[in-house]
Amino acid sequence: MALNSYVLLVILGSGLVTWLSRVVPFILLKQFKLPKVVVNFLGFVPICIMTALWMESLLIQHLGQFPTLNVPNALASIPTLISAMISKNLLIIVIVGVISLAVINLVM
Amino acid sequence: MRVTGDLDMRSALKETLPTVFGYIGIALAFGITARANGLSVLEIFLMSLITYAGSAEFVIVSLIALHAGIGSIVMSVFLVNARMILMSTVVAPYLSKESMAKNIWAGTLLTDETFALSMNKLNFTDHQLNFRWLDTANIFAYLVWGFTSAIGGMLGNLINNPEKYGFSFALVAMFIGLLYLQMISDRAIKLTIQFIVVIFVAVLMFLGMKWLPQNGLLLVVTLLGCGFGVVLKHGTK
Numbered sequence: 001m002a003l004n005s006y007v008l009l010v011i012l013g014s015g016l017v018t019w020l021s022r023v024v025p026f027i028l029l030k031q032f033k034l035p036k037v038v039v040n041f042l043g044f045v046p047i048c049i050m051t052a053l054w055m056e057s058l059l060i061q062h063l064g065q066f067p068t069l070n071v072p073n074a075l076a077s078i079p080t081l082i083s084a085m086i087s088k089n090l091l092i093i094v095i096v097g098v099i100s101l102a103v104i105n106l107v108m
Numbered sequence: 109m110r111v112t113g114d115l116d117m118r119s120a121l122k123e124t125l126p127t128v129f130g131y132i133g134i135a136l137a138f139g140i141t142a143r144a145n146g147l148s149v150l151e152i153f154l155m156s157l158i159t160y161a162g163s164a165e166f167v168i169v170s171l172i173a174l175h176a177g178i179g180s181i182v183m184s185v186f187l188v189n190a191r192m193i194l195m196s197t198v199v200a201p202y203l204s205k206e207s208m209a210k211n212i213w214a215g216t217l218l219t220d221e222t223f224a225l226s227m228n229k230l231n232f233t234d235h236q237l238n239f240r241w242l243d244t245a246n247i248f249a250y251l252v253w254g255f256t257s258a259i260g261g262m263l264g265n266l267i268n269n270p271e272k273y274g275f276s277f278a279l280v281a282m283f284i285g286l287l288y289l290q291m292i293s294d295r296a297i298k299l300t301i302q303f304i305v306v307i308f309v310a311v312l313m314f315l316g317m318k319w320l321p322q323n324g325l326l327l328v329v330t331l332l333g334c335g336f337g338v339v340l341k342h343g344t345k
Contacts, residue, residue, distance in 0.1 A: 002148040002150065002151070003148065003150050003151060003154075004148075004151065006172075006178070007147065007151050007155075007172060008151075008154070009178050010168060010171075010172060010178055010181050010182070011151070011154055011155045011158050011159050011168075012158065013178055013179075013181070013182040013185075014159045014161065014164070014168060014181060014182050014185035014186075015158040015159040015160070015161075016182075017182055017185055017186040017189070018159060018160070018161050018164070018185060018186075018189045018192065019216060021186070021189050021190055021192040021193045021196070022192045022196050022215045022216060022217075022218050023196070023212050023215040023216055024193070024196075025193055025196035025197040025200050025215070026196055026199075026200045026203070026211040026212060026214065026215035027208070027211065027212065027215075028200075029197065029200035029201055029204055030200070030204055030208055030211050033201075034197075034201065037338070039201075040338050040341065041334045041335065041337075041338050042194070042197060042198045042334065043296055043297060043334075043337070044297070044305060044333060044334040044337035044338065045194050045195065045198050045330065045334055046198070046223075046224065046227040046286075046290050046294075047287060047290055047291060047294075047302055047305060047306055047309075047333075048305065048309050048329070048330040048333035048334055048337070049191060049194070049195070049220070049223075049224075049326075049330050050224060050283045050284075050286055050287040050290065051287060051305075051306045051309040051310055051313075051333070052309055052313055052326045052329050052330055052333070053220065053280070053283050053326070054280060054283050054284055054287065055309070055310050055313035055314070056313065056322060056326060057277075057280045059313065059314060059317055061317045061321075061322050062317075063317075063318070063319075063321065064318065065318060066314070066315075066317065066318050067314060067317035067318070073277065073280065076274075076277050076280075076281075077280075077284060080277075080280075080281045080284050080285070081284055081288065083285075084284060084285045084288040084289070085288065088110070088289060089110060090111075090123075090126040090228075090282060090285050090286070090289075091125055091126045091129070093126070093281055093282065093284065093285035094126045094129055094130055094278050094281045094282050094285070095129075096281065097274075097277045097278060097280065097281020097282075097284070098133065098273075098274040098275055098277055098278050098281065099274065100274070100277070101274035101276070101277035102273055102274030103274075104274075105273075105274060
């Protein structure tokens with residue numbers, strides 16, 4: 001099996017920066033406590049990140065212009081959101097989402 | 109299958125299932141895409157085990173296909189993954205009583221998804237988290253991601269257009285579900301405030317796409333959203 005040295009260096013380099021992003025906060029926060037205002041700030045991270053990740057999948061970027069809508073993903077979001085409200089069960093939500101997009105792709 | 113207040117291995121495995129299901133779809137798609145862009149199965153496997161960066165791995169493959177410089181690829185990956193700094197910062201305080209080695213290990217395998225699962229879990233455990241639960245979720249997700257990407261690489265050219273099967277939506281669906289669950293169960297922040305912040309972030313993402321490349325945008329918008337949230341929370345007290 002081929003292992004190209006350029007690809008290996010990319011893997012190692014990007015692995016290192018990703019690992020540092022993940023681990024350094026754990027090392028620092030083992031020793032220091034965060035001030036209250038930062039804790040409050042971080043309390044919003046979950047909803048902000050999840051909303052941003054969702055939006056990223058709904059929009060298609062064209063730098064310099066406003067993004068366009070990813071129609072299949074936007075449509076699939078509707079039954080997914082409804083299933084979340086009804087079931088509150090993550091596995092069901094994921095299955096409904098996947099089936100919704102598959103059906104939409106089939107029809108469109 | 110509902111999330112429980114238990115922090116043992118069994119509940120971790122059960123609660124990670126939706127993530128694993130999503131990873132299988134995305135990792136297969138990743139393996140297939142990477143193979144189509146000329147990477148070997150070994151390279152695909154190593155990238156998923158060493159870089160372990162989900163969406164950033166797709167970015168890497170597209171940049172490798174363009175023969176981009178190593179430095180610029182690493183820089184892009186850093187930008188895409190800088191949000192991990194925020195997520196680790198949020199999770200770390202819950203493990204600060206565990207040993208340094210366990211903290212480093214938990215951080216090493218933390219992803220968007222296990223982060224989001226942890227945040228949801230906190231709403232059921234009286235804001236407790238432990239190493240065993242997070243580690244089980246992390247390792248389960250990690251192994252599935254690594255091996256399934258390799259399988260995707262082996263399937264390689266047998267399947268084209270992996271997107272059409274809908275699996276690419278699995279993780280988006282998970283974030284929609286977790287966002288909803290987070291909003292209805294997080295009592296530390298009022299629902300109306302959360303709702304306004306969500307709309308604010310959505311609008312900023314839309315506007316921001318015109319000016320900033322997606323790689324850095326997500327982090328900038330998240331930071332602005334958190335700042336806005338803090339202002340709202342204190343302004344309405």
